[in-house]
Amino acid sequence: MTKVNAGFLELQRNYLFVEIAHKVAAFKEANPGKKVISLGIGDVTRPLVPAVVSALHRAVDEMGEAAHFRGYGPEQGYEFLREAIAQHDYKARGVDLRTDEIFVSDGAKSDIGNFQELFAADSVVAVTNPVYPVYVDSNVMAGRAGGFAAGRWKRLVYLPCLKSNNFVPDLPKTRPDMIYLCYPNNPTGTVLSREALQGWVDYARREGCVLLYDSAYEAFIQEPDIPHSIYELNGAQEVAVEFRSFSKTAGFTSLRCAYVVVPHALQLSDGKGGKVALNSLWNRRQCTKYNGCAYIVQQAAAAVYSQEGRAQVEAVIRGYLQNAELLCTAVQDMNLEVFGGTNAPYIWAGVPKGMDSWGFFEHLLQSAALVCTPGAGFGASGEGYVRLTAFGTEEDTAEAIRRLRALR
Amino acid sequence: MTKVNAGFLELQRNYLFVEIAHKVAAFKEANPGKKVISLGIGDVTRPLVPAVVSALHRAVDEMGEAAHFRGYGPEQGYEFLREAIAQHDYKARGVDLRTDEIFVSDGAKSDIGNFQELFAADSVVAVTNPVYPVYVDSNVMAGRAGGFAAGRWKRLVYLPCLKSNNFVPDLPKTRPDMIYLCYPNNPTGTVLSREALQGWVDYARREGCVLLYDSAYEAFIQEPDIPHSIYELNGAQEVAVEFRSFSKTAGFTSLRCAYVVVPHALQLSDGKGGKVALNSLWNRRQCTKYNGCAYIVQQAAAAVYSQEGRAQVEAVIRGYLQNAELLCTAVQDMNLEVFGGTNAPYIWAGVPKGMDSWGFFEHLLQSAALVCTPGAGFGASGEGYVRLTAFGTEEDTAEAIRRLRALR
Structure with missing residues (x-):
C-alpha cells in the first residue's frame, strides 16, 4: 500500500487557536449579553483603500x-x-x-x-x-x-x-x-x-x-x-x-x-x-x-x-499604530511590562506576577471579555507574555482600553 | 556552505516552449508582413463572461x-x-x-x-x-x-x-x-x-x-x-x-x-x-x-x-469546440490522422509521412505562418504527432483553416 510522507505524521497538533476558539465559545455561551473584543487575531479590519x-x-x-x-x-x-x-x-x-x-x-x-x-x-x-x-x-x-x-x-x-x-x-x-x-x-x-x-x-x-x-x-x-x-x-x-x-x-x-x-x-x-x-x-x-x-x-x-494609494495605505497604518500606542499605554498603566507596538502592529505584554500566559488569557476573558493570544503558544520562550494586536477597529480598541483600565 | 536540494539539479531543461518561441521569433523577423497564428498555446482567449x-x-x-x-x-x-x-x-x-x-x-x-x-x-x-x-x-x-x-x-x-x-x-x-x-x-x-x-x-x-x-x-x-x-x-x-x-x-x-x-x-x-x-x-x-x-x-x-453563469460559460465552450471541429475536418482533409478534439480543446494530429513532429512544426510555420506544438516535446511517445489547440478566436481559427486548406 502506498505510504505517506512520515514528516507529516511527526507534526504536533497546533492546539493554540483551536483552544482559544473553544474557550471563547464557552465564555460567549455563559455570557450571552457580553460583546467579546478580540485583540488576538493578526488580521486587518479596515477596508481596501479607494485607489485599490x-x-x-x-x-x-x-x-x-x-x-x-x-x-x-x-x-x-x-x-x-x-x-x-x-x-x-x-x-x-x-x-x-x-x-x-x-x-x-x-x-x-x-x-x-x-x-x-x-x-x-x-x-x-x-x-x-x-x-x-x-x-x-x-x-x-x-x-x-x-x-x-x-x-x-x-x-x-x-x-x-x-x-x-x-x-x-x-x-x-x-x-x-x-x-x-x-x-x-x-x-x-x-x-x-x-x-x-x-x-x-x-x-x-x-x-x-x-x-x-x-x-x-x-x-x-x-x-x-x-x-x-x-x-x-x-x-x-x-x-x-x-x-x-x-x-x-x-x-x-x-x-x-x-x-x-x-x-x-x-x-x-x-x-x-x-x-x-x-x-x-x-x-x-x-x-x-x-x-x-x-x-x-x-x-x-x-x-x-x-501617489494616491501610498497616502491612503499610510493613513490606514497610522490608524493601526495609534491603536497600538493606546494599547501600550493602557497595559503600562496596569503596571505590566510592554514590548513592541512602536514599529509593529503587535504588543508583547508581560503577564502579572503569579500568572502564566494562559492564566492571564483566562483573566482577560472572564473579567473583561477581551481575547489575547497566550505567548506560550508561540514557543516555550513565549511563556510569561501575551500578544495583543492593534488591527481592531478604532471603536473596538477604545472599548478594549476602557475595559483594561477598569481592571486596574 | 548550505547545500541545495539535489533533485532540482537533476531537472532537465524544458526546451520545448523556449525553442518554439525562438523559431517563431526568427520567422517573424524574416517575414515582417505575415500574421502568425498560434494553435500552440493551451490558453483561453475569450473574455470573462458577464455573470463573472x-x-x-x-x-x-x-x-x-x-x-x-x-x-x-x-x-x-x-x-x-x-x-x-x-x-x-x-x-x-x-x-x-x-x-x-x-x-x-x-x-x-x-x-x-x-x-x-x-x-x-x-x-x-x-x-x-x-x-x-x-x-x-x-x-x-x-x-x-x-x-x-x-x-x-x-x-x-x-x-x-x-x-x-x-x-x-x-x-x-x-x-x-x-x-x-x-x-x-x-x-x-x-x-x-x-x-x-x-x-x-x-x-x-x-x-x-x-x-x-x-x-x-x-x-x-x-x-x-x-x-x-x-x-x-x-x-x-x-x-x-x-x-x-x-x-x-x-x-x-x-x-x-x-x-x-x-x-x-x-x-x-x-x-x-x-x-x-x-x-x-x-x-x-x-x-x-x-x-x-x-x-x-x-x-x-x-x-x-x-443559471446565467452556466449558460454563458457553456456558450464559450461550445465556441471552442466548434473551432476544434473545424480544425479536425481541415486536418483530416489534409489526409492526416486526427485524434481528440471531440471532448477536449486539444487535437492530436499525425504528421505527414517522412516528417517528424519538429519537421511538421517547421513546415506549418514556414508555409502557413501557423504555430503548433511538436508532440515529441511531451515525451518520446508523442513523436509523429503535433498538438493543435482550439482556444483561438473564431476569426483566427477560420484564417488558420484557410491556410491549412491552401497547403493541401
Whole structure:
C-alpha cells in the first residue's frame, strides 16, 4: 500500500487557536449579553483603500472585454508590478535590484512555506523562540526537524528571544544552514537595529548560511534607524532571501499578494564542489508548481504604489499604530511590562506576577471579555507574555482600553 | 556552505516552449508582413463572461466597505463555493461528497505540483507518455524520479499512449504507488470510457495505489458515456484524488481558481502498520503553506454555477469546440490522422509521412505562418504527432483553416 510522507505524521497538533476558539465559545455561551473584543487575531479590519478598489474595478472591466482580456500571466509576476516594487520598496532606500530578482506570489505564507523545498533534506534549520509556526512546521513536513521530545524538535537550533537579550537573538552556538528571522517580529513586535541585523548578515557570510528574512510587517516601521530591507546591510544580497507581503501593508489578507526577493548573488553549494544560484532554482520551482498571481490582484498591488494609494495605505497604518500606542499605554498603566507596538502592529505584554500566559488569557476573558493570544503558544520562550494586536477597529480598541483600565 | 536540494539539479531543461518561441521569433523577423497564428498555446482567449464580471465588481465593492470587508478566509475555501461545487459538479452526477472533501485553491498547477508532498520520498510514480510535464518535474524535485538517461527517468513507470492502444494506457507491469492520469487528456485530447476508467480504479484498489486524476478539461466532455468525474466509478473514493479547475471551464487562467477533491475514504499506510487519511494531511498542508484563494475570485467562481453563469460559460465552450471541429475536418482533409478534439480543446494530429513532429512544426510555420506544438516535446511517445489547440478566436481559427486548406 502506498505510504505517506512520515514528516507529516511527526507534526504536533497546533492546539493554540483551536483552544482559544473553544474557550471563547464557552465564555460567549455563559455570557450571552457580553460583546467579546478580540485583540488576538493578526488580521486587518479596515477596508481596501479607494485607489485599490478603483484599480480592481478597472482590471475587472479589462478582463470582461475581448480586446483587453489576458490569459496566463508570467509565473514570476507582471513586469509593471515588479518594477514598482524595485523602484519604491528598494531603489528609494538605496537598494538596487533587478526585476528578475523579484517573484510575485499569492502570499508570504505560500512563499515561506514553499521556499524550504530548495534546500537539501539534511539542512539544519534555526528558528527564534517564540516563533511563527510556519517556519517550523514546513520543515517538519520536509523531515528536517528530527523527532519532537520534551517540547523541542531535536534537529532544530533554537534562538531564544527574551527580555534578557532585549528580544534580539544571540548568534547560534552551532552553525545552522538556514536561519529564519522575522522583523518587525511576530509575535513580540520588536525590531532589529541596523547593527544587530548587520551582525546576522556578517555571521551568515562567515559561516555560509542562508538568512530567510520575513519582513511582512515592514510598513509599520516608524523609527529612522531601523532597516526596512535586509539589503540595506552590507553583503546581504549574498546570503539573504527577503519575504514581503501586501497583506498588512495594504489590507490584502483576502486579496492575496506578496513577493519574495532572491538576489542573483545568492549562491549555494551543489554538493559536488560547485555553486548554484538560488534565483534559478526558485524560478524553476515557481514555473513548475505555480501559475502566477491573478492579474486583477497585481493591478491592485501596483495601485498601492501610486501617489494616491501610498497616502491612503499610510493613513490606514497610522490608524493601526495609534491603536497600538493606546494599547501600550493602557497595559503600562496596569503596571505590566510592554514590548513592541512602536514599529509593529503587535504588543508583547508581560503577564502579572503569579500568572502564566494562559492564566492571564483566562483573566482577560472572564473579567473583561477581551481575547489575547497566550505567548506560550508561540514557543516555550513565549511563556510569561501575551500578544495583543492593534488591527481592531478604532471603536473596538477604545472599548478594549476602557475595559483594561477598569481592571486596574 | 548550505547545500541545495539535489533533485532540482537533476531537472532537465524544458526546451520545448523556449525553442518554439525562438523559431517563431526568427520567422517573424524574416517575414515582417505575415500574421502568425498560434494553435500552440493551451490558453483561453475569450473574455470573462458577464455573470463573472458582475460578481467580481460586487465582491470588490464589498471589500471597499467597512461593513462588508473580509480578511483572511478559510484556507480550504469558502463554504458557499464548496457547496456550489458539491452540488453542481458532483451531486448532479450522482456523486455524494462532503464539502470538507473539497479544497479550493489558486490553480490546478499548484495543487498537482504540491500534492506529491504527501507521499513517502521513495514512492514509485507512474505517468503516461506523452505527459503534462508538471507530474514529472514535481517528482524529480522531490527525488522520486531517479537519474535521467537515454530519454527516461530511471524510477518512473511509463504508460505509453499510442494509436495501437487507442491512446488508452495499459495497466502497468510493475506496481507503482502513485499514478497520474489526465482525462480529457492533455496533449492528445482523448478520453477514457467508463469501462477503461473502472479498470484503473479496480487496479488501484487491488494493488493499493493512489490515482491522481487531473480533470482540468472536464467541461469539454460532450459524449454521453464518458465519465465527468472519477467518482462516478465504483470504489473510486477509496483510491482517487481529483483535480479540477475553472481555468478552461470559465476562462480563469488569469483569475486563478481550482479545487481538489480528497475523499475521507482515501487512506494510506503510515509505514507502521496503521492507516492515515490523506484528507487530513492535505488539510494540514494547506493550513500550513497556503492562505486561501482570494474572496473576490471565489465569488467569481461561484457565479459560474449560477443559471446565467452556466449558460454563458457553456456558450464559450461550445465556441471552442466548434473551432476544434473545424480544425479536425481541415486536418483530416489534409489526409492526416486526427485524434481528440471531440471532448477536449486539444487535437492530436499525425504528421505527414517522412516528417517528424519538429519537421511538421517547421513546415506549418514556414508555409502557413501557423504555430503548433511538436508532440515529441511531451515525451518520446508523442513523436509523429503535433498538438493543435482550439482556444483561438473564431476569426483566427477560420484564417488558420484557410491556410491549412491552401497547403493541401
